Amino acid sequence: MRYWLFKSEPDCFSLSDLRKKKRAPWDGVRNFQARNYLRDDVHVGDIVVFYHSSCAVPGAVGLATVTKAAYPDATAWDPHSEHPDPKSTRANPRWFVVDVAYKQDFKVPVPLTILHTLPEFAGSPLIQRGNRLSIIPLTASQFRAVVREGSRAQ
DNA sequence: GCCAACGTTGGC
């Protein structure tokens, strides 16, 4: 069982959207390194830290679990989707999704500014300048640190 | 295989 951090723009798909839907495919990933993680290393039962990017306070906001391993991303060959890719076909899919289920909101969000201060995250791509990776593996200690910060009294 | 141009990401 592994831990992951998945980034999403809340204007596009937020943790509260997932809470309402209970379960959803994590689609639209169009980066090869993130795709490789999704396709090869994300397994049923893995735990996902849900991260909001490109918003007022970027940071980790809660947890989800992986409920289905990788299968082709149908939005890639749908010309009307948000992220069509003519190079991906049913016969030879280029992009993949996993299904995730809502688990919980943190008691308090953990802003990126706090993540920067946690010694556990030294060296994580998450806090690297210019980092664009949207699927990031977390160590157990990184996961524990985020949960600890998200469990603080307000 | 190189690398410039381009489009996108994401924090601020």
Next chain:
DNA sequence: GCCAACGTTGGC
């Protein structure tokens, strides 16, 4: 909205 940094594309 700005802009630095990045990944991908495509010409050569």
